[in-house]
Amino acid sequence: MDSSSSLLTVDQRIIELEAEISATRFAKRWIVAWITLGNPLLIGAIVAGNLLIDFSKPGSGRSALNTLGPIAVIISIVVSVLFWNAARTYEREKSVELLQAQAERRSLEVTTTPEAATSQPFQEYYRSIPDLRDEYRRSAERYRGRHNLFQLTVIVGSILTSVSTTAAAEQGIWSWIAVGLSALVSISAGVIAYFKFRERSLNLQQTADSIDLEMQAYSLRIRRYRSLSPDEAPAAFAEEVERIREEQRKKELQLEQPPEAVPQQRHQPL
Known part of the structure; x- marks a missing residue:
């Protein structure tokens, strides 16, 4: 494989890595949005339920709301934090691969680009x-x-x-x-x-x-x-x-x- 073909292969790899990193960062932003907005909304819904629901009516037990609600909030927080940590780890790994690919590209450019003779x-x-x-x-x-x-x-x-x-x-x-x-x-x-x-x-x-x-x-x-x-x-x-x-x-x-x-x-x- 000649230098130009190798450079093209490295460029394609860089494009793929940049796309994966961009998609991971987009997912991280949604996870952060859920952590900062979604979970507080769940907590607010539980508080609003305790304030607005008439628990004196049959079938509207306060214990069910205050048991299932906090469990859902805890699960949501734990899962969202785990997903965010996994996305961050994946982004770091791909960032390292991107830096390596960019270093390889720069080494190939020395002999394939016009500045080689300068x-x-x-x-x-x-x-x-x-x-x-x-x-x-x-x-x-x-x-x-x-x-x-x-x-x-x-x-x-x-x-x-x-x-x-x-x-x-x-x-x-x-x-x-x-x-x-x-x-x-x-x-x-x-x-x-x-x-x-x-x-x-x-x-x-x-x-x-x-x-x-x-x-x-x-x-x-x-x-x-x-x-x-x-x-x-x-x-x-x-x-x-x-x-x-x-x-x-x-x-x-x-x-x-x-x-x-x-x-x-x-x-x-x-």
Whole structure:
């Protein structure tokens, strides 16, 4: 098997591992959502049952609710934690395999990519770019997950707050539940507005995609590299990647600025 075929095989393996890791992380997010939201809802249902159900009627025994309910909650907590731990272990194993495959790919790239005939510093620089791109993508995924979690909290909390406010007319404890849920919604909305997880995720994903496109253009000698000599292409590639990284740093600094600072800068006199 020649070097190009080996590189293609490694690339396919990397794609498969990334897909498995992505699916595992998606499953972990649902498990965490159930741990943080599903189990409290079960506990809330038991509490609401004790408050709202008239146990003086025949066939509505309080002991059945308070026996089967806690058992269901305990089973749910134990099973969800076990599933989360199994998913985390599987993700770690696949992450190690992915790192090994990426290291193998970098070793194959030394002889199969255009930078093989360039200087040693540029070879090291070029081999570091895939790791940089993947780090941007991982960071984008982390911020996306945080945004989705807090946004889900706002949506579910808003619905439960409305329900609790309606029920508070008959049961006094629901007014306290409504207050707590309202505070949780306000805190989550404040965290989303302050940390700007969605904007950070979008910027990082765009930066990773730009670096990936630049790597493909350099490898295929297309776009800006079509008319460049073998000595000029590496310098042009490095300059473009550094420009993309600089833009990403500027975007991060802009997100750190308070919202009221932007209009003031725009209206400064010339």
